[in-house]
Amino acid sequence: MLIFVVRRVLYSIPVLIITSFLIFWAVSVSGDPLTTVRQIPRVSQTTIDSIIERNHLLEPFIVQYWEWVKSAFTEGFGTTLLADTPIMPDIRRVLGNTLQLIIAAEILSVILAAIIGVVSAVRQYSAFDYTATTFSFLGFATPTFFLALLLQILFTNLYLSTDVRIFYTSGLSSAGADNFFIDRLQHLALPVITLAVLGIAQFSRYVRASMLEVVNSDYVRTAKAKGVKKRNVVMKHALRNALIPFVTAIALDFGGLFGGAIVTETIFGIDGMGRYLVGHLNSRDVYPVMAWLMITSVIVIMFNLIADVIYGYLDPRIRYD
Amino acid sequence: MTNPNPSASQSLPGAPQVDRPPSDAAPDVEAEELSAFHEEGLEVKARSQWQLARRRFFRHKLAVGSLIVLMIIVLVGVFAEQIAPYSYREQVPLDARMPPTLEGQHYFGTDVLGRDYFSRTVFGIRTSLYVAGVVALLSTLIGALYGAVSGYFGGWIDNMMMRFVDLVLTLPILAVLIVIAALWGNGTPLRVATILALFYWTTLARIIRGNFLSLREKEYVEAAKASGASDMRIIFRHMLPNSMGPIVVNATLIVATAILVEATLSFLGFGVQPPQPALGKLIDDARGFMQTMPWLVMAPGVTIVVIVLCINFVGDGLRDALDPTQRRLRA
Numbered sequence: 001m002l003i004f005v006v007r008r009v010l011y012s013i014p015v016l017i018i019t020s021f022l023i024f025w026a027v028s029v030s031g032d033p034l035t036t037v038r039q040i041p042r043v044s045q046t047t048i049d050s051i052i053e054r055n056h057l058l059e060p061f062i063v064q065y066w067e068w069v070k071s072a073f074t075e076g077f078g079t080t081l082l083a084d085t086p087i088m089p090d091i092r093r094v095l096g097n098t099l100q101l102i103i104a105a106e107i108l109s110v111i112l113a114a115i116i117g118v119v120s121a122v123r124q125y126s127a128f129d130y131t132a133t134t135f136s137f138l139g140f141a142t143p144t145f146f147l148a149l150l151l152q153i154l155f156t157n158l159y160l161s162t163d164v165r166i167f168y169t170s171g172l173s174s175a176g177a178d179n180f181f182i183d184r185l186q187h188l189a190l191p192v193i194t195l196a197v198l199g200i201a202q203f204s205r206y207v208r209a210s211m212l213e214v215v216n217s218d219y220v221r222t223a224k225a226k227g228v229k230k231r232n233v234v235m236k237h238a239l240r241n242a243l244i245p246f247v248t249a250i251a252l253d254f255g256g257l258f259g260g261a262i263v264t265e266t267i268f269g270i271d272g273m274g275r276y277l278v279g280h281l282n283s284r285d286v287y288p289v290m291a292w293l294m295i296t297s298v299i300v301i302m303f304n305l306i307a308d309v310i311y312g313y314l315d316p317r318i319r320y321d
Numbered sequence: 322m323t324n325p326n327p328s329a330s331q332s333l334p335g336a337p338q339v340d341r342p343p344s345d346a347a348p349d350v351e352a353e354e355l356s357a358f359h360e361e362g363l364e365v366k367a368r369s370q371w372q373l374a375r376r377r378f379f380r381h382k383l384a385v386g387s388l389i390v391l392m393i394i395v396l397v398g399v400f401a402e403q404i405a406p407y408s409y410r411e412q413v414p415l416d417a418r419m420p421p422t423l424e425g426q427h428y429f430g431t432d433v434l435g436r437d438y439f440s441r442t443v444f445g446i447r448t449s450l451y452v453a454g455v456v457a458l459l460s461t462l463i464g465a466l467y468g469a470v471s472g473y474f475g476g477w478i479d480n481m482m483m484r485f486v487d488l489v490l491t492l493p494i495l496a497v498l499i500v501i502a503a504l505w506g507n508g509t510p511l512r513v514a515t516i517l518a519l520f521y522w523t524t525l526a527r528i529i530r531g532n533f534l535s536l537r538e539k540e541y542v543e544a545a546k547a548s549g550a551s552d553m554r555i556i557f558r559h560m561l562p563n564s565m566g567p568i569v570v571n572a573t574l575i576v577a578t579a580i581l582v583e584a585t586l587s588f589l590g591f592g593v594q595p596p597q598p599a600l601g602k603l604i605d606d607a608r609g610f611m612q613t614m615p616w617l618v619m620a621p622g623v624t625i626v627v628i629v630l631c632i633n634f635v636g637d638g639l640r641d642a643l644d645p646t647q648r649r650l651r652a
Contacts, residue, residue, distance in 0.1 A: 015488060030504035141629035143581050145588045146604065146622040153611050153618070259495025263585060277496070278589060281503040289500055300493050 005309055012301050019301075020072075023293045024065045027286050033057070036284045037081060051081060055287070068290070077291035082283060087291045090276065095295070097172060098265070098272035102257045104192045109199030110250055114243070116200070117207025121215060121242075122234055132204060139201025144260050148194045148267040155190060170269040191268045195260050199253060206249055210242040244314045251307030255300040374566075377642035384638020387631035394628055398447040405440035409598045412436055421616050429620035432607060442621050445600040448593055449580050449628070452514045456579035457572045459518035464525030465568055469556050471526065472533025483530065486523045494520055495582065502586050508594025513586060517579055525571045532564045566643035573636040577629045584625050600625050 027033075034051065037043055052058060055078070056067045071078040076088030120129040152169045159165055167189040168174065177183035214220060215238055223237045224230075262274035269275075273292065280288040368376075379385055397404055406426040407413075413435040421430045429438035471482040502516050536542060537560075545555050561568075586592030587601030595602060600621040607617030 015491065018488060019492070026501060027504060137630060137633060138626070140633060141577075141581075141626045143584050143588075143601075143622075143625055145585060145601070146618075146625065149604065149608065149611060149618055149622070153615050156612060255491070255493035256495065258493045259499070262496060262499060263589065266589065277499070281500065281591065286504075289504075293497065293500060296493050296496060297491075301491055304491055 001312065004312060008305055008308055012305055015301060016298065019297045020069060020294055021065065023290055023297070024068055025061075027290055028061060028064065030286075033081060033284070033286045054078075055081075072291070072294065077294075078287060080280070080288050081285045087288050090288070091273070091291060091295060094272050094276045097270060098258070098261050098274065101188060101191055101195065101264070101270065101272060102254065102261060104188060105195035105199065105257060106250065106253070108192060109196040109203060112196070113200045113203030114207055114246070116204040118211055118234065118239060118242075120204065120208045121211030124212065129208075132208075136201040136205050139197050142197070144194060144198065145263045145267060147197060148191070148264055151190050151194060152267065172270055191264045191270060194264050194268075195257060198260065199257075202253075203246065203249065207242065207246055210245055211238060214238045214242045244311070247314060248307045248311050251303045251310070254303040255296075258296050258300070374642040378638050381638035381641060383634050387634035388638075390627070391631040391635060394446060394624075394631070395450060397443055398450045401443045401447045405437075405443040407437040407440040409441045409444040410436070410596050411440075418614065420614070421620075430614065430616045432614070432617055433610065438603070438607075438617055438620050441598050441603055442600070442624055444598045445603050445621055446624060446628070448510055448597060448599045449583060449625070452510045452517070452583045452593070452599075453576045453579040455511065455514035456517045456521060456583075457575045459515065460522040460575055461525060461568060461572045463518065464522035464571070465529050465561065465564075467522065468526035468529025469533055469561060472530035473537065473552065473556055473560070475534065475537070479530070483527075486526055489520065489523050492520075495585070498582060499586065499589060499591055503591040506586075506591060508592075508597070510593050510597065510599075513583055513592050514579070517582060521575055521578060525568065525575075528567045528571060529564055532567060533560055536560045536563060569643055570636060570640045573632060573639055577632040577636065580625065580629055580632070 032038075033055075034048060034057070037048060037051065056064050059067070076086065077091075079086050116132050120126075120132045123129055155167050155169050159169075165186065168187045169190060172187050173180070173183055174187070220233060220237050223233050228237070258273065261272060262277060264270070265272040265274035266278050273296070277289065277292050280292075413431070416425060416427065416431050416435045416437075418433060419425075419427050419431040421428055427437050427439060429442055431437055467482065467486075471479045498517065498520055501519075502513060505516060506512050542555060542559060545559050550558075583592055583599065584601030584604075587599040588605045590602075590605065592601060593599035603621040604618055607614065607621075611618045
């Protein structure tokens, strides 16, 4: 097992190197990063020269790449092009907020999906099963941004008509809140629900399918034949095995959540990774964008690694050697 | 006591009514086929693969219904000029801020500039379907060729090629697409579609590769090789036609994904740019007024949901019809 983990970690290194190279390549072929800076009249030629100097923009591509990788390790990806503010402290702040959002959404979707999936499978073709199926199809078909706007319209109108604040529709905290925790919860609720819906739709189908497979397997029939209580058959025999592929699916989903967070944060005005990315894409500031992609890739690759390791641990049939 | 249901009268009296799975479930199809076989005796008409598939598809009522709705929507997109009462950029200030009404044919209302949202939605459907169609076509071409080469040749070529697929699949795809669209995009639907296709060929490549690895060992491939057919001929004339099922199913599902992703990109302002109308952009335009004029958000939004819903149902039907090995456990 240890050898497998070490080998898997070592395998991630070339993946990261290639990813970083692809990111840098994709950004540098997109044109002169200084286009926007040059259009601002109050930026003098000296400033532009110093930016060129600082980012080695006149050097050949491979040297630029090397300098960028070096700056990632030594200076935390350096500074932004326009404002010259250091990138890392900003990303650390927004990453914290985004992780709150993503982890809450993941927990919500996993719990709900597991319950919905198991009940759907155990009571196959029941009214509950059909309702769940309908909603998961709707969940698949609704774009995240549309869902977010619907929730915003709904809760703003609810507030305007009843004057009771259930959930806030923008921002992360309000000034002068009595209880920080409850205030944060009221702010995070709608973005978390928005992000979780797709996960619930996906995972509940997943759990249902893998539950059905297990429920119809020989050892579950044996357990039933032995006279094990239905509850025990479901909870002990079936669920445990059905959840194994589910664990990997959860870990692999984190990449998707970062994408979903971009839309959700933009709409709900949350100072997170997504809004940071969109803001810098709009001003065409490529250095924070590259840093963003790199950090997200590292996180996603890390979750892939964890998924593989957990999978091997949970399913002893998988042997890595 | 009369029983209105003739089939139920055959069951034992007093036996509980068992909720039977719907007739589109897998075992029933085979059972029906089998009973048809017995009824007709030995005189069974030979049916081609496609005829069988069509029969299986038309048994899937939801899929057929969705296909009809989808065809209507496609026609609306194709004949946008004839159907839309106004042009998508025409501004009539006097008609601004109208709620949905039959008056002046403003079925979906008008925005602050007096643009008719029904017409804009109709043209938006055209853009979305165009982008999605191009994505499906391009990504299928790339994916099928990539998977075919990888699976046919195997060995270290396969290993290298699949490692690259793994790499693309690890990327946080929506985030990468947003960045690439912002940096490489020029706002035309074709450019947006090309960028999407560059990232959505991997699933098909994997499926085709797996398919080819098993097809490679089939007797007819061996026979073709023995009779001196070239690699190209074997791939294109023998093996790819035998992988048509998964290719068609995957392309359908890619259309649904592409519509959602293109709408998201356009909503964020990195996809199709104005004046070209796109459903995502229409929602973004209406965002500032969504409290006072929610219909402007609802019309294009519900359109997207309906299109994607229909495509997913059709895709499901196609999967059951064309690709029995991939059949999911479904209700």
